[in-house]
Amino acid sequence: MSPPAKILVIDDEKTFRVVAQAALAAEGFEARSAASAGEGLALARELRPEVVVLDRNLPDADGLAVLERLRADGHGDEPLVVMATAYGEIENAVQAVKLGAFDYLTKPIQLPALVLTVKRALEARRLRRRADGFSGTARRRVERGLCLGESAAMRRVVELAEKVAASPDTTVLIEGESGTGKELVARLLHLRTAQRSEAPFVELNCAAIPETLLEAELFGHERGAFTDAKRAKPGLLEQAEGGTVFLDEVGDMPLATQAKLLKVLETQVFRRLGGTRDLGADVRFVSATHRDLQAAVADGGFRLDLFHRLDVFHIHIPPLRERPEDVLPLARFFLAELASRAGKEIRGLAPETERRLLAYPFPGNVRELRNVVERGVILETGDTLSPEAVLLRDEARPRPDAPAPPEAGEPPTLEEMERAYLAGLLDRAKGNRSQVARWMGVSYPTVLKKIADYGIDLSRWD
């Protein structure tokens, strides 16, 4: 028989420690406890527990800092952390899960819920380890991560990608709004291109880096090419040899770099910065843009000749709101993936959840849908994804326990006025809570507490 699983409870409340330890021991676990962050971290190092139940508010540290420490100390074998948060601190709980906590429980904690969550964490840990054992190939990973949707529009996208896969030198331009899956389609195209799929797929985001760095990344540089170039470095074109170079946000590429890239496309050779040797570029270029490149050409921000070179084969990915048939299949796909990763059994979408997802326009496209489902999986405690767990931007979001809206003609209550005042200030400060605290003349923690109490959603200022 394997030794009992080790569970560590870190909480400054003595009664809770004693009761929790007893309940966990009754389940056959080796349960230990600590009253502070310092004591807890020391014990975790010695004990190497599988699961830690961690209080968010400890006398000597913030639970989130302890969470990070536990993960950093784990060296790949870190415990799963169940965060205990105060009632009304849902935002904190969600933040904890985003920082890597396995799940959270709201205080006062019911012992059956504690035991159940600890068991789920142990099961998830076991499954994760098994999954780590068979590290799949890149192909399997991408294809498992894909659910291209059932709409005619997405079937057409796949068809086009498969067609162009047969021509390994043809440049491809993928155009679509942010979050529609352009990178995913580029990866799929790479994997389906028999002559290139064994070679690397390298990505360069042209929007994220300044011009000189962009060129150094793409072409590489010789030693001494510029002040910081202490040694020679091959660029992405060399690293991708034989494979695919994915130029994301190509519409943001500076004009000078555009001229150099055009030359590579025309001659299939290039030089490192500061280099004198011609190097061959045997790669397929796939570019992506969320901007209208033709309009950029008309404005003089993008070269027409380069546009023609990049846009030999064009794939347009429509926004999610134009292919509503894809919303539910994608939502179910993400739910299955994310719930199993969280070790939760959430079998499907509640009918009201489906209705709300279908009514929402998803300005952030598939990425936003995935985030909505991810957050829902974190919040859901039942076996279907309920509408309460699914928060959509800019929807009116009364909290379940919030007072009913006043009858027409009735003056607003003081609470309602304060909520509206706080929301207005947050809007003005673009979500900056310390600014709001200064304006209101209260402390920062007070603002946080009020935001949680009133259930104000901060994501619109992200």
Ligand SMILES: Nc1ncnc2c1ncn2[C@@H]1O[C@H](COP(=O)(O)OP(=O)(O)OP(=O)(O)O)[C@@H](O)[C@H]1O
């Ligand atoms: N059809 C799909 N199936 C599964 N996941 C998808 C699909 N489309 C998009 N996604 C997911 O949505 C997110 C955004 O996709 P991706 O990064 O490919 O979009 P993008 O169009 O390149 O975005 P951006 O323009 O912002 O770079 C990723 O997490 C991706 O895995």
